[in-house]
Amino acid sequence: MPKLSDLKKGEKGKIVDVSSQEIPMKLLEMGCLPGNSVRLIQQAPFQGPIYLEVNGSYVAIRKETAKLIEIELSK
Amino acid sequence: MSKQIKVALIGNPNTGKTSIFNSLTGLNQKIANYPGVTVEKKEGVCRLSRGTKAHIFDLPGTYSLNASSMDENLVVELLLNKNHKDFPDLAIIVSDVENLKRNLILFTQVKDLEIPTVLAINMSDRMKYKGIELNIEKLEKELDTKIILTTNRSKEWVGDIKNLIENYKELSSKIFLDTSIIEPEYFNNLKKIFPNQKLYKLWVVICQDVNFSNVSRQEIENTDFEIKSKSQLKRLQQKETIKRYQLINNILNEGQIIDSSKAQGFRAKIDKILTHKIFGYLIFLMVLMAIFQSIYEWASVPMDLIDSSFASLADWVKINFPSGAMTNLLADGIITGVGGIVIFIPQIAFLFMFISILEESGYMSRVVFLTDKTMQKFGLSGKSVVPLISGVACAIPAIMATRNIESWKERLITILVTPFMTCAARLPVYLIIIALVIPDEKIFGLNYQAIALMSLYIIGFVTALLSSLVLTKILKIKKRSIFVMEMPNYKFPRIKDVFYTVFEKSKSFVVEAGKIILAISVILWVLATNGIGDKFENPRNYITENVQEISQEEIQTLEASIKLESSFIGYIGKGIEPLFKPLGYDWKIGIGIITSFAAREVFVGTLAVIYNIDNYDDSVGKKEEIKKIMARETDSNGNKIFTLASGISLLLFYAFAMQCMSTLAIVKKETNSWKWPILQFIIMTALAYFISLISFQILS
Structure with a gap:
C-alpha cells in the first residue's frame, strides 16, 4: 500500500489508514482522515517536511509522520 | 453594581x-x-x-x-x-x-x-x-x-x-453531538456511573490530563468502570472527529457553496516562490538582512534623540536642583540608568514590529517549513527559527514562543540555547566598549567598529547552533519526531494589530527592566556614597602626591576616588577583584559585571553611577560623557583599564554569560524545574569566564 510519503509534488491521493499511534491527534483534526483527498504542494529540500493540502486545510508535516499514513494514489 | x-x-x-x-x-x-x-x-x-x-x-x-x-x-x-x-x-x-x-x-x-x-x-x-x-x-x-x-x-x-x-x-446552549453515539455501550456505561455529570465533559477529562474540579481523572479511574488503553482512547477520539466532520459536512453541503476555480491562485503563486528550494532561502536571507539593516538605520535617529534628551535632563536636574546627595542620585543614578533602557525602545519596537508582520502575514510558517531539516541536524526544529530570531530582541518572549514545538527535546534545546542570541540588552554594553577599544577606522570601506558588532552577532548565533549540537548528543531524552504545522493563508497584516503588539511588548519591557535598574541604581548609589573609617571621612590625608604641586581640581578628583575606594562598594569591589583580574578588569568593572547578573543593561548604568561619583565636579555643573571618563581610567601603575585586550575580553564575557534573572525565571517556568535554569546559568557563565580569560591572556 503506498504511503503519504510516496506522493510526488503535485500528485493527489486518498487517505486510507491513519491508525498508527504515532500520528498526532492534531493532524487528524485538521482533516487528515480516511476518505479525504490529499495533495502534495511542496517538498522541502533534503528530504525536509512536506506541505500538503488535505480536506481544505494546508499543513506541513515531517516525512517520518507521512510514512505512517496509508493512501491510495489518484490520477 | x-x-x-x-x-x-x-x-x-x-x-x-x-x-x-x-x-x-x-x-x-x-x-x-x-x-x-x-x-x-x-x-x-x-x-x-x-x-x-x-x-x-x-x-x-x-x-x-x-x-x-x-x-x-x-x-x-x-x-x-x-x-x-x-x-x-x-x-x-x-x-x-x-x-x-x-x-x-x-x-x-x-x-x-x-x-x-x-x-x-x-x-x-x-x-x-x-x-x-x-x-x-x-x-x-x-x-x-x-x-x-x-x-x-x-x-x-x-x-x-x-x-x-x-x-x-x-443564546442556545444545547449540545451539538450526542457523545454517546461515538460508542453507545461505553458511553452509556459512563452515564450510569456518573449520572449527574455532563457526558462530553467526562469524555474530555478521560482523554487528557486536565484539572477539572467536579470530577477528577483519578475518580473516574477508581470506579469499576472499564478503563481503555491509550490506543483505544485514541481510536475513540478519532471516531469522534470523524463523526463531527460528517455532521459538519452535511450542514455545509447545504449552507455553503464554494466555487473552487476561484480559490487558490494567489496563494499557490506566492508559495511557488517563497518555498522554492533556492529562491525561498535567498528571500529569507534578504528579509533577515533587510530587517537588521533597517533596525540600525531607522532606530539610530530616535535613539540619538533619546540619548541627548536624557543627558540634558540629567544636566538640568543638576543645575536646577539644590546640589547634594539626592540630586546626584537622581541625575547620575536614576536618570542615567533609566535612559540606558529607554534608549532601546526604538530597536525593540522595530524588531517586534517585523516579527509581528512576519507572523501575521503567514510568511514565518514558510520559513519554518524551509528550515526544519537543517535545524533538525542541529537538534532543533524548524519551529526554533521563530524563537531564535525573536531572541535578537529579547530572550523572554523568545522562550515563550517555543511552546508550539511539539517534541520536548527540540523544545528544551531551543530554550537552553536561545539566550546565546544577541539580545537588545547586550547592545549598549557592546556599543560603549566597542567605541572605547576598537578604532573608528575603515578597511576596504568597512568600519572596524561595525565589523566588531557584526562579529558579536555571528558569535552568538554560531554558539547557539553549536551548543544545540552538543546538547542533542548528551541529553538523554527520547526524541519523537512530531511536527504538525498549519500553513496559513497569506494576509496583509493589519497595522492596528501590529501596533498593539509593539506597544504592549515595548511597554512591558521598559517597565520590567526599569524596575530592576531603579532598584539597583539606588542600592549602588547608597553603597558608593557611604563608608566607614578615616580614609572615607578624611580622604585628603591619604593623597600620596605632593598637594602643593597639583591643582585644586586634581586634588578633588583624587579625594573622590580615595573616598569611593573606601566606600562600601569599594570594599566589595576590591574583595571580588582577584576573580576578575585575570580577565583584565578592575574592581569597578567587576561591580558592573556583578550587578549585570540582574540584567545586562544595568552595566552601563552601574558604571555611570560609579564613575560619576568618582568624578563629580560641581564647579563645572555639566555631566561629562561617561565614555570619556572610561577612556581616561587607569590602574595604580598608570596603565589604561580599557585596552583592546580587556575590551574584547569584556565583549566576549557579555556574549556568553547568562546575565538575566528574568530569563532564568522564564526558563524555570517553561521547563517546570530548577534544574535547567541552574545548569544554563552555570554552564553559560563558566563558558564566558574561560573564553574571556583565554582571550585576555592571549591579547595582552
Whole structure:
C-alpha cells in the first residue's frame, strides 16, 4: 500500500489508514482522515517536511509522520 | 453594581481572533500571566449600552479541545470549570471563512460543553474573491447558534456582536453531538456511573490530563468502570472527529457553496516562490538582512534623540536642583540608568514590529517549513527559527514562543540555547566598549567598529547552533519526531494589530527592566556614597602626591576616588577583584559585571553611577560623557583599564554569560524545574569566564 510519503509534488491521493499511534491527534483534526483527498504542494529540500493540502486545510508535516499514513494514489 | 458579562474568545490559530479582540476592546486591554504558568492572559473591557460592561478574554489559539500544549490546556481547563472566576457566560468562536469546515470542529466541541455560543465568521470580505457563498439563515438554524460576519474592513459588525453579548441569555446552549453515539455501550456505561455529570465533559477529562474540579481523572479511574488503553482512547477520539466532520459536512453541503476555480491562485503563486528550494532561502536571507539593516538605520535617529534628551535632563536636574546627595542620585543614578533602557525602545519596537508582520502575514510558517531539516541536524526544529530570531530582541518572549514545538527535546534545546542570541540588552554594553577599544577606522570601506558588532552577532548565533549540537548528543531524552504545522493563508497584516503588539511588548519591557535598574541604581548609589573609617571621612590625608604641586581640581578628583575606594562598594569591589583580574578588569568593572547578573543593561548604568561619583565636579555643573571618563581610567601603575585586550575580553564575557534573572525565571517556568535554569546559568557563565580569560591572556 503506498504511503503519504510516496506522493510526488503535485500528485493527489486518498487517505486510507491513519491508525498508527504515532500520528498526532492534531493532524487528524485538521482533516487528515480516511476518505479525504490529499495533495502534495511542496517538498522541502533534503528530504525536509512536506506541505500538503488535505480536506481544505494546508499543513506541513515531517516525512517520518507521512510514512505512517496509508493512501491510495489518484490520477 | 452593574453586571459584568464574561466572554471567551476562542478560535483556531490564524483566524484573526486578536483583530476581533482589538476591535471590541481597543486599548482597554491588559496582558498578564495566568497564575503559575507563563501563558499570556489577555483581557479587555468592552462597553455595552446602559452601563453594562463585558470582560473579553482572548484565549490562546487552539484547534480543538484535545489539548496538546500548555496554552491549549488552559483553554480546556477554563471551559470545563464552572467555578473558575473567569468561566465565560458565553463563548465567541472565531472562525476563518476559508476554512469553516475545520473551524467548526472546535465550535461543535465548545457547544457540547453547553456554553452559549456565537459563531464569528471572520475575513468575510474575502468571500466573494474566494468564490464562497454562505446561507447564514440555514447555517444558524442547523448549527443552532447566532452567526456574525466579521471583517477588518468595516466596523458595522461590532454593534451586532455587542448586542448578542448583552442578550446572551437568549443564546442556545444545547449540545451539538450526542457523545454517546461515538460508542453507545461505553458511553452509556459512563452515564450510569456518573449520572449527574455532563457526558462530553467526562469524555474530555478521560482523554487528557486536565484539572477539572467536579470530577477528577483519578475518580473516574477508581470506579469499576472499564478503563481503555491509550490506543483505544485514541481510536475513540478519532471516531469522534470523524463523526463531527460528517455532521459538519452535511450542514455545509447545504449552507455553503464554494466555487473552487476561484480559490487558490494567489496563494499557490506566492508559495511557488517563497518555498522554492533556492529562491525561498535567498528571500529569507534578504528579509533577515533587510530587517537588521533597517533596525540600525531607522532606530539610530530616535535613539540619538533619546540619548541627548536624557543627558540634558540629567544636566538640568543638576543645575536646577539644590546640589547634594539626592540630586546626584537622581541625575547620575536614576536618570542615567533609566535612559540606558529607554534608549532601546526604538530597536525593540522595530524588531517586534517585523516579527509581528512576519507572523501575521503567514510568511514565518514558510520559513519554518524551509528550515526544519537543517535545524533538525542541529537538534532543533524548524519551529526554533521563530524563537531564535525573536531572541535578537529579547530572550523572554523568545522562550515563550517555543511552546508550539511539539517534541520536548527540540523544545528544551531551543530554550537552553536561545539566550546565546544577541539580545537588545547586550547592545549598549557592546556599543560603549566597542567605541572605547576598537578604532573608528575603515578597511576596504568597512568600519572596524561595525565589523566588531557584526562579529558579536555571528558569535552568538554560531554558539547557539553549536551548543544545540552538543546538547542533542548528551541529553538523554527520547526524541519523537512530531511536527504538525498549519500553513496559513497569506494576509496583509493589519497595522492596528501590529501596533498593539509593539506597544504592549515595548511597554512591558521598559517597565520590567526599569524596575530592576531603579532598584539597583539606588542600592549602588547608597553603597558608593557611604563608608566607614578615616580614609572615607578624611580622604585628603591619604593623597600620596605632593598637594602643593597639583591643582585644586586634581586634588578633588583624587579625594573622590580615595573616598569611593573606601566606600562600601569599594570594599566589595576590591574583595571580588582577584576573580576578575585575570580577565583584565578592575574592581569597578567587576561591580558592573556583578550587578549585570540582574540584567545586562544595568552595566552601563552601574558604571555611570560609579564613575560619576568618582568624578563629580560641581564647579563645572555639566555631566561629562561617561565614555570619556572610561577612556581616561587607569590602574595604580598608570596603565589604561580599557585596552583592546580587556575590551574584547569584556565583549566576549557579555556574549556568553547568562546575565538575566528574568530569563532564568522564564526558563524555570517553561521547563517546570530548577534544574535547567541552574545548569544554563552555570554552564553559560563558566563558558564566558574561560573564553574571556583565554582571550585576555592571549591579547595582552
